[in-house]
Amino acid sequence: MNNNTPTRLYLSEEEQPKKWLNLRAFMKNKPAPMLHPGTLQPATAADLDPVFCKECIEQELDETTELISIPNGILEFYRAYRPAPLIRAYFLERALGTPAEIYYKHEGTNTSGSHKLNSAAAQAFYAKQDGLTSLTTETGAGQWGSAMSMACAFYDLDLIVYMVKISAEQKPYRKALMETYGAELILSPSNTTNSGKKILEKNPNTGGSLGCAISEAIEKAVSTPKCRYVLGSVLNHVLLHQSIIGLECKTAFDKYGITPDIIVGSAGGGSNLGGLIAPFMSEKLQGKSNVKVIAVEPASCPSFTRGKFAYDFGDTAQTTPLIKMYTLGSGYIPSSSHAGGLRYHGMNSTLSQLYHDKLIEARAVVQTDIFDAAVQFAKIEGILPAPESAHAIKVAIDEALECKRTGEKKTILFGLTGTGYFDMSAYMQYNSGAMSDYRPTDEELETGFKSLPAT
Numbered sequence: 001m002n003n004n005t006p007t008r009l010y011l012s013e014e015e016q017p018k019k020w021l022n023l024r025a026f027m028k029n030k031p032a033p034m035l036h037p038g039t040l041q042p043a044t045a046a047d048l049d050p051v052f053c054k055e056c057i058e059q060e061l062d063e064t065t066e067l068i069s070i071p072n073g074i075l076e077f078y079r080a081y082r083p084a085p086l087i088r089a090y091f092l093e094r095a096l097g098t099p100a101e102i103y104y105k106h107e108g109t110n111t112s113g114s115h116k117l118n119s120a121a122a123q124a125f126y127a128k129q130d131g132l133t134s135l136t137t138e139t140g141a142g143q144w145g146s147a148m149s150m151a152c153a154f155y156d157l158d159l160i161v162y163m164v165k166i167s168a169e170q171k172p173y174r175k176a177l178m179e180t181y182g183a184e185l186i187l188s189p190s191n192t193t194n195s196g197k198k199i200l201e202k203n204p205n206t207g208g209s210l211g212c213a214i215s216e217a218i219e220k221a222v223s224t225p226k227c228r229y230v231l232g233s234v235l236n237h238v239l240l241h242q243s244i245i246g247l248e249c250k251t252a253f254d255k256y257g258i259t260p261d262i263i264v265g266s267a268g269g270g271s272n273l274g275g276l277i278a279p280f281m282s283e284k285l286q287g288k289s290n291v292k293v294i295a296v297e298p299a300s301c302p303s304f305t306r307g308k309f310a311y312d313f314g315d316t317a318q319t320t321p322l323i324k325m326y327t328l329g330s331g332y333i334p335s336s337s338h339a340g341g342l343r344y345h346g347m348n349s350t351l352s353q354l355y356h357d358k359l360i361e362a363r364a365v366v367q368t369d370i371f372d373a374a375v376q377f378a379k380i381e382g383i384l385p386a387p388e389s390a391h392a393i394k395v396a397i398d399e400a401l402e403c404k405r406t407g408e409k410k411t412i413l414f415g416l417t418g419t420g421y422f423d424m425s426a427y428m429q430y431n432s433g434a435m436s437d438y439r440p441t442d443e444e445l446e447t448g449f450k451s452l453p454a455t
């Protein structure tokens with residue numbers, strides 16, 4: 001075992017990455033193009049223009065530029081909270097009795113509490129540069145809305161957040177945080193949009209879903225002057241911004257002579273995992289590394305492990321461009337008993353292609369196992385993780401225990417995507433023994449697949 005690594009692997013300001021890495025540029029099998037939902041032709045910049053900021057569209061469609069400079073206006077924001085700590089989990093290694101070396105990248109040190117601020121800062125900066133005055137978005141668990149609220153406060157933009165109703169009820173302090181930063185919160189489904197009204201007519205008591213909130217936020221953006229929509233995951237420009245996570249890890253690892261054998265990340269829409277693996281996977285694609293990547297998803301929303309690789313909509317109202325991805329169908333709504341986050345029906349197209357080509361693996365885990373791992377980690381390493389992050393913790397622990405069994409000294413890196421201070425109602429549910437596990441039956445998944453469009 002290498003016991004010479006410091007507990008925190010520091011980077012100086014000069015050593016911090018100043019370019020993002022575009023993973024698609026290194027792929028022989030590129031992800032399939034986004035399609036216009038009407039014509040079924042590849043979506044053009046003009047198609048996307050009513051919805052997204054210009055620079056984000058350019059980045060979304062760019063699959064050849066390997067490195068993209070981070071503008072100074074974003075770098076200065078990053079410097080306020082980055083580099084995120086890269087920590088050797090000595091306490092966890094000792095508690096597990098594993099010969100493995102375990103490292104985690106802690107993205108939860110900023111006030112919004114997650115990695116999502118990395119893309120929120122970029123998207124707000126570009127919106128300001130385009131001369132926009134407001135943005136709309138949706139938030140499920142609340143981390144993305146919190147990150148956008150912070151970024152819009154910094155870059156001086158108005159923000160409307162459609163928050164999934166059931167999440168707002170579970171997380172009242174998330175809502176308060178966003179409002180403190182100046183965002184306007186609307187609980188979704190709402191009467192402020194046609195798509196919200198339609199869903200309420202069909203199902204007045206619904207707690208909402210991320211897909212529905214997306215429909216509402218897009219409808220609001222395209223019908224408001226000088227306004228665009230921002231999305232916190234799934235899309236390739238979001239993965240590009242999140243590559244800062246992996247680039248910082250790679251720079252620090254190179255400095256200390258460390259090479260990861262296994263990288264583990266939670267997978268909701270794929271942004272933190274895509275960002276964490278970016279520089280390591282680019283080497284694997286060039287034949288310079290054989291790193292094993294494991295995506296971890298909830299058993300109740302198993303896009304990779306039980307989904308179909310197909311073109312699908314990003315939202316419930318079926319208005320977005322079609323994305324070729326592993327998906328449960330935009331009509332799939334996970335069980336309301338699910339408390340662990342990561343409840344999106346689809347997955348980023350780049351990660352979907354890598355999974356399809358067997359360059360990454362995926363595992364689905366039930367939520368009581370997730371919270372077991374979360375509490376174990378909190379007690380040993382001291383940090384209270386977000387339930388989403390605990391998906392990665394659980395599998396990193398499993399891999400470290402496998403090393404103990406085989407005696408192999410592997411180096412494991414996992415993404416600690418955020419802190420769980422706003423998730424205490426889920427922890428309370430777990431602590432009281434009231435948390436249950438849920439695996440959808442094949443029949444339940446079939447109803448989601450029926451919502452897949454014919455292409």
Ligand SMILES: *Cc1c(COP(=O)(O)O)cnc(C)c1O
Pocket residue numbers: 113114115116143144232233234266267268269270271272273342386388389417418419
């Ligand atoms: C949003 C979120 C995730 C999952 O989203 P990805 O786009 O898959 O990264 C994971 N962890 C935390 C803390 C989050 O807020």
